[in-house]
Each structure stands twice: as C-alpha cells, then as structure tokens.
Amino acid sequence: MTYRALLVDYGGVLTTSLSVSFAAFCLATGASPERLRDVLAAAYSMAREAAVPINDMHDLVRAVETGAIGQEQFDRRLASSLSEGLDRPVEPANLSARLFGELKPDERMRRAVARARRLGLLTGMISNTWGVEPPPEIGELFDVIVLSGREGVRKPDPEIFLLAAGRLECAPAASVFVDDIPVNVDGARAVGMTGVLHRDAAITIPRLEELLGVSLEAGG
DSSP: OOOOEEEEEEETBBBOOOOHHHHHHHHOOOHHHHHHHHHHHHHHHHTTTOOTTTSSGHHHHHHHHTSSSSSHHHHHHHHHHHHOOOOSSSTTTHHHHHHHTTTTBHHHHHHHHHHHHTOOOOEEEOOOOOOOOOOOGGGGGGEEEEEEEHHHHHTSSHHHHHHHHHHOOOOGGEEEEESSSSSHHHHHHHHEEEEEEEEOHHHHHHHHHHHTTTTSSSSO
16 A cells, blocks of 8 residues: 555654643642543543533533633633542643643654655644644645544534545545554544554554655664
C-alpha cells in the first residue's frame, strides 16, 4: 500500500501523556483519579450510541468536544462532579486548562511529522478539543487541522475522519492515523484508514517509517 497522508492526534501524541497531566491535576486538587477516569471512560464508551441530554454527566465530554456547551459550563459541571466526597470542592475556574497544564511538547514526534511533510506526505491533525485549542505554532506542521469544537463532530465518529481526508483530497485508505486512545484508532480504521496506537515515540516512529517507507528521523 502506498500512503499519501499522515494524520495525528494532538494531546498525548504531539505532547507528553494526558494521563500524567491528569494525575498531576488530581494531586494538586485532591480530586479522585478514579472519578475523573470514570467520566472519561463513560464519554468514550458511549461514543457510538445516541446522545443523551447534555445535563447527564455521561455526555458531558461529548458536549464540550462538539461545541454543544461552552467551556465555562463544562468546567462548572465537571468541577461539581469531581468535588463529590471532598471536604474542599474543586475550583471550576479554568479547570480545562489546569487539567492539561502539565502537557509538554513531544519534540521527537513533532520533528517526525515535520519531516514527513518535507518529504512530500500530506499531513493533518484531528483533535477533540475541550474549549482549549492547540497553540498556533502547531499549524506549521500541517496541511489541514480539524478540531472537533469547530466542526461539531468528534473522534471516534466516522464523519471527522472523512472530513479530514476530504480536505486533504486523499482517500482514507491512503491515510495513516495516529492516536493514543484505542477507540479513536478503531474509528479511523472503520473508515478505511490504517490506525496506529501511540504509546511512545520510540515505538510509533519506527512503525510509521515501516508503513510510509521513509525515514522520519535525522540520520535515517
């Protein structure tokens, strides 16, 4: 198979681990990591089911990722949920930004994407947003950026993958997609893309080099 496009997620792929940042938030606030995990697990386990009202906690993440509710409302609802059982409630102000506050750039992955683009591959980013968008400079890596909050559709729904492929004018079957969440990788595979589950650049980059038939690191 000859691939023409490399598409990647933002948080957890072009940055350090989301789980590490979430754990730091829980330590700082006293919030239960298990409660936060349950909210996220419920959101993604329901991804293929009919939406429930946005005042139901199970659909809270879906609502903010598709722009159905604003960030402030999301932060208030999530803070209320995470405050259950705590002596001191979680402060809702800028909660989303604080959740992602410990994310750092994964420079190795970013260099690999930049090199793929220099070598002539189409590059795209597909990211679910919580009202906090990636930094502007990330745009230098990509031909197309698709953000769920702008489009009203999120991963792992098939429409967002097809939207990105269409904007790149590249068939899904000629595209490779990288994400750190298994259900999102499954969503890409469902539309015909080749999905790569990301855990570490040291594993992902050699896999991409194998698929794409190019060297993505200096000296390769």
